[in-house]
Amino acid sequence: MKQIILDIAKELDIELIGITTTLDYGYLKDFLYKRSNRGYDNELEEQNIEKRLDVRNVFPNCKSIIAIGIPYAKGYKKGNPIDKGLISVVSFGEDYHIKINRILNDLAQKIKEYIEFNYKICVDTSPLLDREICRNAGIGNYGKNSLLINKELGSFIHLGYLLTDLNLEDDKIINEQDVCENCNLCIKSCPNNAILSTGGINSSKCVSYLTQTKKYIPIEYRKNMKNQIYGCDVCQIVCPKNKKILQLESVNNYDDLTVDLIELMNMSNNEFIKKYGRLSGSWRGKNVWKRNAIISIANLKLHSLFDKVKDELKSPSEMIRIYSAWSLLVLNKQKAKDILNENLKNEKGKVKKEYIKLMEEFHDCRHM
Numbered sequence: 001m002k003q004i005i006l007d008i009a010k011e012l013d014i015e016l017i018g019i020t021t022t023l024d025y026g027y028l029k030d031f032l033y034k035r036s037n038r039g040y041d042n043e044l045e046e047q048n049i050e051k052r053l054d055v056r057n058v059f060p061n062c063k064s065i066i067a068i069g070i071p072y073a074k075g076y077k078k079g080n081p082i083d084k085g086l087i088s089v090v091s092f093g094e095d096y097h098i099k100i101n102r103i104l105n106d107l108a109q110k111i112k113e114y115i116e117f118n119y120k121i122c123v124d125t126s127p128l129l130d131r132e133i134c135r136n137a138g139i140g141n142y143g144k145n146s147l148l149i150n151k152e153l154g155s156f157i158h159l160g161y162l163l164t165d166l167n168l169e170d171d172k173i174i175n176e177q178d179v180c181e182n183c184n185l186c187i188k189s190c191p192n193n194a195i196l197s198t199g200g201i202n203s204s205k206c207v208s209y210l211t212q213t214k215k216y217i218p219i220e221y222r223k224n225m226k227n228q229i230y231g232c233d234v235c236q237i238v239c240p241k242n243k244k245i246l247q248l249e250s251v252n253n254y255d256d257l258t259v260d261l262i263e264l265m266n267m268s269n270n271e272f273i274k275k276y277g278r279l280s281g282s283w284r285g286k287n288v289w290k291r292n293a294i295i296s297i298a299n300l301k302l303h304s305l306f307d308k309v310k311d312e313l314k315s316p317s318e319m320i321r322i323y324s325a326w327s328l329l330v331l332n333k334q335k336a337k338d339i340l341n342e343n344l345k346n347e348k349g350k351v352k353k354e355y356i357k358l359m360e361e362f363h364d365c366r367h368m
Contacts, residue, residue, distance in 0.1 A: 301331065
């Protein structure tokens with residue numbers, strides 16, 4: 001049966017596939033709790049750690065897991081626009097959740113031609129430990145940036161897996177090799193120093209996370225977000241293991257990963273969905289993207305958009321008003337302080353407190 005599955009995968013052009021029968025991940029319990037206690041996790045993860053430790057919490061009859069890896073970013077060259085925002089290459093083309101779900105479903109249906117079984121598809125949105133499951137199945141091993149790295153295809157890999165009630169032979173791959181060895185390029189290149197010197201991520205500082213969170217972004221982290229509207233590719237672009245895939249000839253037009261900031265600022269929700277709704281990165285919605293555009297305008301020093309950002313001080317969204325105030329101060333400190341002083345009488349609560357804090361910060365010239 002295992003060989004049949006491998007043959008089907010080849011027929012479906014699935015480049016990476018493996019099988020694991022490890023269902024209990026309790027051996028990571030202490031690690032996960034320590035990580036949480038240190039504040040290295042984030043609200044985008046499943047908060048109930050116990051729920052993450054056994055795949056039978058999601059699929060009670062599970063006996064084996066078929067994991068796959070689908071490479072992406074072939075021939076990708078990161079743009080460097082002086083007046084536009086950037087979307088991570090992970091969000092290029094069809095939403096990978098939909099794509100990988102379809103591939104896994106095709107795989108399951110082909111297997112069903114040989115044997116009847118039950119299964120559950122998982123692509124990124126289950127509470128389970130996706131990377132650890134795929135590591136156990138032999139897809140790759142952890143790099144210092146916490147991503148799975150395959151020795152042939154690097155780390156630009158979409159992951160997914162089938163939880164099944166099939167009795168399959170485990171690949172029994174011991175995946176403990178150090179794929180990074182003495183390389184620490186990702187650690188040195190991480191914009192907010194989110195990659196720990198010993199490996200692993202403080203996700204609260206990771207730019208990719210910051211572009212997605214709805215929580216408050218500390219002032220000191222905003223500058224290093226540069227013009228990222230969604231995601232971040234820095235640690236993968238500098239990784240030597242990705243050199244091969246990035247140098248491949250590409251048929252893709254990655255220009256689609258640039259964002260017209262003025263257009264984004266003016267978009268309605270319906271217009272946003274129409275243009276960006278097909279991308280995996282659109283899941284956080286227009287307002288989070290708009291907040292990131294406001295941060296990008298400041299970081300790119302787009303002084304011509306000062307008045308456009310000023311108009312956002314009238315936004316019904318407290319989040320938009322808070323980041324607009326910071327952006328205005330970066331663009332023109334004195335002019336912005338006069339505007340914010342005038343606006344203080346119209347604000348209250350956390351927005352008013354933020355305006356006062358910002359003006360005090362900028363008075364000390366620490367964030368010019």
